[in-house]
Amino acid sequence: MSAIHFNTSNQTFRQLMGNGLSFRVPRFQRDYSWTQDEWDDLWQDIQGTLQGGEPAHYMGYLVLQTRDNKVFDVIDGQQRMTTLSLMVLAVLRAIQDLVDSNVEADNNRRRIEQLRSSYIGFLDPVTLVPQNKLTLNRNNDGYYKDYLVPLQKLPQRRLRASEHALRKSFEWFYKQVRDTYGKERSGASLAKFIDEVSDRLFFTVITVTDELNAFKVFETLNARGVRLSPTDLLKNYLFSVVHRDSTHTGEIETLERRWEAMVGRLGGESFPDFLRVHWNSRRKFVREADLFKTIRAETPTKARVFELIRDMEEDIDTYVALSNPEDALWSDDQRSYVRELRMFSVRQPWPALIAARRAFDLQGFTAFLKTCSVIAFRYNVIGSLATNEQERVYNSVALRIASKDILSPADAIRSLAPIYVPDQSFRQAFAEKVLPTTSSRNRHVARYILFSLERYLTGQEYDIDSPQYTLEHVLQENPDGNWPEFTDEQALESVYRLGNLTIMEAGQNRDLGNAGFDSKQQAYRQSPLEITKKIALENTEWNVERLAARQRWMANQATSIWKISQLG
Template sequence: MASTNFNTENRTYRQLLGNGLTYCIPRFQRDYSWAEEEWEDLWADIQSTLPADGEPAHYMGYLVLQTADNRVYEVIDGQQRLTTISLIVLAAMRLLSKPAAEGRVAEENRRRLDQLRATYIGYLDPVTLTTRNKLSLNRNNDSYYRDYLVALADHLPQRGFPASTHAMRKGFEWFERRLREQIKGASDPGMALAQFVETISDKLFFTVITVADQLNAYKVFETLNARGVRLSATDLLKNYLFSVLARGQEALREMDELERRWEVIVDRLGSESFPDFLRMHWNSRHNFARQTELFKVVRNRIQAREAVFALLREMDEDIDTYLALTQPEGAQWPPAWKQSAQELRMFSVRQPYPMLMAAKRSLADADFVSLLRATVIIAFRYNVIGAQHTGEQERVYHTAAMQLYSGQAYNFAQVLTTLRQVYPSDEAFKADFAEKVIKTTQSRNAKIVRYILCKLEKQAGGIDFDADSSSYTIEHVLPQSPQAGWDAFNDRDLETFVYRLANMAMLESGKNKELSNKPYAEKRPVLQQSSLYLTKKLAEENADWQPERLAARQKQLAHLASTVWRIAQIA
């Protein structure tokens, strides 16, 4: 970030608005969306700063601005907060305008009103001699904000406006009611209102990050997101695409069409999922791009209006596949396809997605489902059991995606030739499995263990049961909290032994409750009575349970697992 052209400083609301600068929400930025929950939170925070012994200030978070001339600033992130504070100031001004109009200390209140407007709302342009707002909103909200709220209209119309405009009006009226209660009983309501605005303008402050262009803004977004501050890179990319269309003769019509299609895509994905989808989509068709460089790559390639609409068409083509992979329950896929997608998600393995998106576009269904199943097997061998580094795996999957996209590969067998590089051999897989430890105190890991034991049970005993069924639980033969009778296991290595796969078996729920932390001699008869083949076999073949017996069983399970998770065309 050292070479990035940006400035960072803390500024109060007064320092932001109390000068000749102007702020605008980009035309196609998202609409105003705050509601009573957010208003309540902000109002409570403001109240905490008002008493003489109250909080000295309230931090409003990051504000990301973009400017080319240090006079006009586009609000890249922070528009909801800026707009809401403006509504509070305007609500105070409308209340202040009423005693002024009614003649109660009229001159003083008119001067206060003029000063507040000049400081926080708008100013007189010295060239045109017309009032210019310091804050202008997006295309859906600005006209109402300018014509009714800034004008302090006595009547605020409610018909014929989008939902976001109604939210903005309701926020204005909500704060007006709170302010009316705030000044009730004040000897000089006008002075109390002016003092309220002055106080919050000095006590609400932001960390302001100012960037010179959209690429720097994207880099800021990536850095802040990595630190847990969620900003909308989705909106940033959207604004860039609109800026491309703004250069053409059909700008308004094309931007309206882009807005319509963009909102459909984002609504289906959710704004937080969009950057991930875009990267998977992009890597299924283009040179490999990491998330941190994606905006730059897209910007360099999408520079003409034709390219903008080509990107939209291609995203439309891929969105169903992406959603089916990430949210398989709602997909219109056959059950076997959905099952494989669910397993990939359970493994938290996403590296194959670009390849699978490319495959869904180009392969016959029979080949696609074979590839999807093969991907699950590779993920289990390479990621779940092998825990190997994903960098090489991601490169191989991208190579396969490019072969599918270019037409170099057009069936399952050809893609599989490329994937051999990330398919661990039986020997390597069995060696990894024989030593595998999975700590079931984490819910995701417990789910994976149930999945493994269920698959092994089906292979060994032919019993196919639902791994998620509450009728079965994981029994740790060596208990997680052992008491008497487990002297064979060294305390130093206890946790490793407890979470070895061989130490775990599926058992009927009622029987599991009986066993608790009992010694093996008391557990064995209960295990022998289980209807599950592998659980019963464990008890029958082991008169006692010691480290060497556990290791021997895990080798047996490893051999069995190599037959369950196997790609026949490679083995």
């Protein structure tokens, strides 16, 4: 962080707005979107601070960007700053009501003038054209400047949704202010409210010098658990390039429509993550920390921005579908492999999969997808190997597919050999694998492994999520005196080994309770599942050695089940 040029300070709302500076929401940042839930939360926090005697209320981080230390772009915090401005305007409206009713008219006019100059800006007394401290984005500033700031009658028709939100926010705060502080018909009481609030609300203000530094601040705050999104910053950069190079507004409108369609298509998925996966499916590998810098360097013109948008539109359906095995994009065979990758929580293959889907036919892509699933099982689930090398290999293959250096699915599969765990290493890792089933993810993986073994032995298909079957620990998770074969230390080490796990019909499992192996053996012998029946038929007792022998047998079967013949 030492190379990043930024300043950090704690500032009250009075210090922020009363210093003669101006703040500007970047032209292409998102519109105002707060609703009554957020307004009410803010109001309750303010009332709790004022009535409860708390010295201050923390408003969070405010990220600003400036080149001259006079005008500051609001990179993060525009929703909060806009809402506070609307609250101040609501107070001005309430004081103006007193003026209109000839209640201390002269004094209240002076109060309005003082509050406006401190928190809102200068209003020309002849033209009523404001010079505002806060400028909103291109979709909201007109309504804010022409109607809200001058306290004009607010139009309610032919407005954008965000303009309706601005109006409703102003009207909501006006009602709260009037009901809470306007009963005394005192301008002094209303002005005192703003005076106290402005000193008790404070921000941590981070000021940076350019977009790249702002992006790095986002990354640092996110790493520390402060969830900010750099999407708006990236959007503003791309749109500013098009705005600078465009000769007509239609290009901006087209870009905005396509951008918003992609954001809507992603739903709950992270836009920056999609962008990184997309980028790495076509170009040299870029880590998240360098993504914004790289995009900024490689999209300096309008033509390159629209090329980026077209490429993103081509890839977004595959990206979204990789998170949803039930997506209509997938065939039945593909759906099972996507489901496995999701179950394994493995995303490293995504750039290569997106590149492969662009380049290969249905059969070829399915073969490549299956390979990625098998590698994920060997490398990630069983091997628990570091993902750095894996990510590098997948990106290398993606880049070679995108550049047409790899033309066939078979060549793409062979290129994944460096991350295909060899049989001997996989067999050894499987034979020693411990899978704590205290997490739902591990329980799901354990059922998947056991049902896969059953299918390999019998050819019978099972629904691994069926409540008809439950996961059974031969040695229970909390064994009692029925297991003298295991010391306490051995029991702790053995209970979550794969060799200690099997599948039982739900009713049988409940009936067994905490029974010892002799009782369990009788139930296992009657099981319709071959992997469970084998425990009873091949073991007269259950101890560390028999458990390990069973797991070695499972490892041998697994080496044949999760195998890609082209890779070994």
